Amino acid sequence: MAVAMSSLIVITACGGQNNPTTGTTYKNGQTLTVRLATDWTNFDIQVLPSLANTQLVLAAYDRLLDYDSGKVVPYLATSWTQTPTSLSLVIRTDAKCSDGTPVTPTVIANSFKRLIDPSTKFRNSSQLFGTGPYTVAADDAAHTFTFTTSLPFSNLLYGFTDPATAIICPAGLVNPSALQTGMYGSGPYTLTSAVHNDRLEFSLRSDWAWGPKGVTAKTPGMPGKLVYKIVADETTAANLLQTGGLTLAMIAGPDIPRLIADKTLAHAQAPVSTSQIMVFNQAPGHVTVDQTVREALMTAIDPSAYCKAANSGYCVPTTSYLAKSALCFDPKTASMLPKPDIAAAKAILTKAGYTAVNGVMTKDGKPLTINLLGGTFQNSGPDYLLAQFQSLGANVVFTKVDFAAYAANLQGAKFTWDVTVAALTSAASFSPLPSNFAVPFMSGKTLPEGGRNIYWIRDPVIEDLVGKALATTGTGLCPAWAAVQERYLAQHDFLPLGSAVDQWFSRNVQFQTDPVEPLTWRITG
Numbered sequence: 433m434a435v436a437m438s439s440l441i442v443i444t445a446c447g448g449q450n451n452p453t454t455g456t457t458y459k460n461g462q463t464l465t466v467r468l469a470t471d472w473t474n475f476d477i478q479v480l481p482s483l484a485n486t487q488l489v490l491a492a493y494d495r496l497l498d499y500d501s502g503k504v505v506p507y508l509a510t511s512w513t514q515t516p517t518s519l520s521l522v523i524r525t526d527a528k529c530s531d532g533t534p535v536t537p538t539v540i541a542n543s544f545k546r547l548i549d550p551s552t553k554f555r556n557s558s559q560l561f562g563t564g565p566y567t568v569a570a571d572d573a574a575h576t577f578t579f580t581t582s583l584p585f586s587n588l589l590y591g592f593t594d595p596a597t598a599i600i601c602p603a604g605l606v607n608p609s610a611l612q613t614g615m616y617g618s619g620p621y622t623l624t625s626a627v628h629n630d631r632l633e634f635s636l637r638s639d640w641a642w643g644p645k646g647v648t649a650k651t652p653g654m655p656g657k658l659v660y661k662i663v664a665d666e667t668t669a670a671n672l673l674q675t676g677g678l679t680l681a682m683i684a685g686p687d688i689p690r691l692i693a694d695k696t697l698a699h700a701q702a703p704v705s706t707s708q709i710m711v712f713n714q715a716p717g718h719v720t721v722d723q724t725v726r727e728a729l730m731t732a733i734d735p736s737a738y739c740k741a742a743n744s745g746y747c748v749p750t751t752s753y754l755a756k757s758a759l760c761f762d763p764k765t766a767s768m769l770p771k772p773d774i775a776a777a778k779a780i781l782t783k784a785g786y787t788a789v790n791g792v793m794t795k796d797g798k799p800l801t802i803n804l805l806g807g808t809f810q811n812s813g814p815d816y817l818l819a820q821f822q823s824l825g826a827n828v829v830f831t832k833v834d835f836a837a838y839a840a841n842l843q844g845a846k847f848t849w850d851v852t853v854a855a856l857t858s859a860a861s862f863s864p865l866p867s868n869f870a871v872p873f874m875s876g877k878t879l880p881e882g883g884r885n886i887y888w889i890r891d892p893v894i895e896d897l898v899g900k901a902l903a904t905t906g907t908g909l910c911p912a913w914a915a916v917q918e919r920y921l922a923q924h925d926f927l928p929l930g931s932a933v934d935q936w937f938s939r940n941v942q943f944q945t946d947p948v949e950p951l952t953w954r955i956t957g
Contacts, residue, residue: 456942457957458653461636464941464953465659467669467681469809470835471629476611477596478547478554486595490949491634491658492530493598493617496521496540496577497589498644499947502864504589507644508535508599508618509577516584516905519592523575527642529601529618537570537577543600544568544579546608555884559872560591562902586905587865620649620951621658634658643951653942653954664834666809673697673937680938680953685811688744691937702934702945705758707750708742709854709870710817710927715878715888719800720850726924727770728780729802729851732824733817734772739930742813742853747930752917753870755931760866762914768921769928774823781825793825801827805849807838813853813929821851843879843886853929866913867902874925887925894919 468487477489496509509521527535547554548566557564562585569578581588591597604616615623620643621634636656641648648654661678663669670687672678674694683691692699710733712720719725739747750756751765770776778793786793786800793800802821806814814832821828831849833841841849854870875891875898877883897919901912920926936945944952 456653456954459940459955459957460652460654461656462955463657463659464655464955465661465677465679467672467678468632468660468662469664469669469682470839471662472626472632474612475615475623476608477598478552478600479611487660487948487950488615488623488632489595489598489617490951491619491621492615492623493595493600493619494527494535494642495595495598496523496592498951499590499593500644501944504593505644508540508642509592512589514589517582517588518578518580519588520576520578521592523577524642525575527618528639529603529616530622530637531601531603531616533602535599535601535618536572537575538572539602540577540599541568541570542602542605544577544597546600546605547597553882554596555882556594556596556872558876558902559587559867559884560594560597561585561588563899584903584905586902586909587867590865620654629662631662632660634660647951651954653956655950655953655955658950664836670937673939676939680936680941680943682934682936684743684809684932684935686744688746688935691935697937697939698941700936700938700945701746702936704931704934705755705864706870707753707755707931708739708747708813708929709753710738710929711852711854711874711887712925713850713852713888714890714925718850719802722784723924724780724784725800728777728784728824729821729826730924730927731770731772731777731780732774732820733927733929734820735769735927735929737772738813738816738853739932741816742810743930743932744811746933746935748933750928750931752928753920753926754866754917758866759864760910760913762910762917764914765917765921765928768918774820777824786825788825791825792827799827800825801829803829803848803850804831805838805841805852806830806832807853808832808834809838810853817851817853854926865909866916867898870926871898871916874920889925891919891923891925894923 472485477485494508496507498505498507508523508527510524512519512521523537529535545568546552562581563583565582567580599618601616601618604611620640621636624635625633636649636654638649666683666685667687669681670683670691673681673691691697712726714721751769752762754761781793786795804818818828818830872884873886874889875894876885878885878888897916901916904912940956942954942956
């Protein structure tokens with residue numbers, strides 16, 4: 433989600449608000465069918481946030497604040513007072529849970545108490561709130577809720593726009609196990625049906641009247657029913673768009689040109705603020721712990737060739753984990769990337785003691801074996817990596833699976849992969865700050881330790897730089913994050929491959945992409 437871009441995608445008219453656009457004809461009470469690319473695991477938003485769950489959370493739950501095209505706007509909170517270590521919010525008095533329970537500051541505090549309790553094992557705390565410990569306080573008489581953290585944190589305000597901080601109502605907190613299969617929120621929709629690997633259905637609450645920017649259940653064009661249809665295959669999803677089985681979907685791969693040619697569909701492009709990055713598993717025992725190997729693998733890859741193979745050409749170059757249009761992108765990173773060259777990559781390995789044995793680079797009698805993990809949703813991108821690594825002289829064990837299996841392999845306990853391309857997306861991010869993108873996965877505690885560092889990057893310098901950047905505000909913010917970006921590249925921790933341009937298709941729908949959320953979807957006639 434690029435901060436500088438205009439991100440409201442209006443399919444049937446021009447406009448730039450959550451509220452309906454003047455002059456557009458809207459239909460009320462209609463069903464909107466949206467694609468999910470992968471199945472969900474459970475509905476406990478505080479224990480297992482995921483891309484699939486995010487859209488569902490936004491339908492059933494309310495948050496204290498909303499994120500709208502680079503700005504924070506009121507939601508359950510009508511106003512707030514911020515210090516470097518705390519946020520005090522005035523809570524509106526009319527919001528109710530789906531069972532009628534008023535959403536008071538105490539209800540909000542109890543939801544956050546579970547979120548920050550170490551036994552909950554919520555993995556995003558440092559990303560959203562900075563360094564703990566944290567404290568919460570509620571004053572029902574004054575209608576205020578206050579959150580305090582131990583150290584200054586530049587991203588604190590934005591943390592309360594994130595779906596993971598949505599308010600769980602008392603009925604869900606009384607019996608936390610019920611959160612696995614049910615949703616207990618105060619949001620605009622209630623979950624009415626959920627069938628794994630098929631679909632989920634939500635119904636609009638007629639009494640919901642406290643949305644951001646004046647959005648209510650009576651706002652013209654609000655869908656009366658949301659159907660999230662799980663469609664993993666890109667071609668199947670494209671076919672459903674053309675036949676009416678889907679009314680809103682993001683599509684990747686070779687089906688895009690035929691959908692663009694279909695004039696019954698509206699097409700919108702949404703550049704994102706992240707880069708697709710080739711990453712390495714640096715857990716003990718993996719060959720990619722060796723920085724020399726990482727440098728050689730990076731040198732063997734042409735980012736523009738990968739970007740074309742993976743995104744059908746719908747991407748733009750970048751030299752960091754951030755897009756060039758993103759806040760705090762560091763231009764100096766352009767001088768730190770290796771020039772793509774197979775011969776140069778072989779020379780790097782040769783200098784490190786590798787020799788070619790029957791075409792395979794070998795050291796101390798062991799062939800250079802790379803376990804390459806790819807996703808079918810990455811189209812021909814993984815196949816390009818495979819060909820380049822083989823040209824380098826690596827023995828490649830290649831795994832290419834769908835999104836669900838990719839995610840399971842990426843975060844599995846065995847960590848069998850060595851190289852993959854991070855499936856970064858802007859859809860799950862509700863902050864323009866650099867801390868909300870790749871950094872949480874490349875620093876801090878590893879998954880077994882209860883963190884999110886899925887690449888096992890163990891670098892004390894990075895930890896220090898990230899810590900300083902998280903606590904930096906004002907004019908020092910971008911220089912602090914520039915130092916982080918440069919350190920990652922200096923250590924050959926990842927290779928930027930380009931920023932994808934998401935391709936959205938719809939039929940009679942007005943919607944917003946910064947971020948994508950049900951509150952902005954309107955059915956038009």
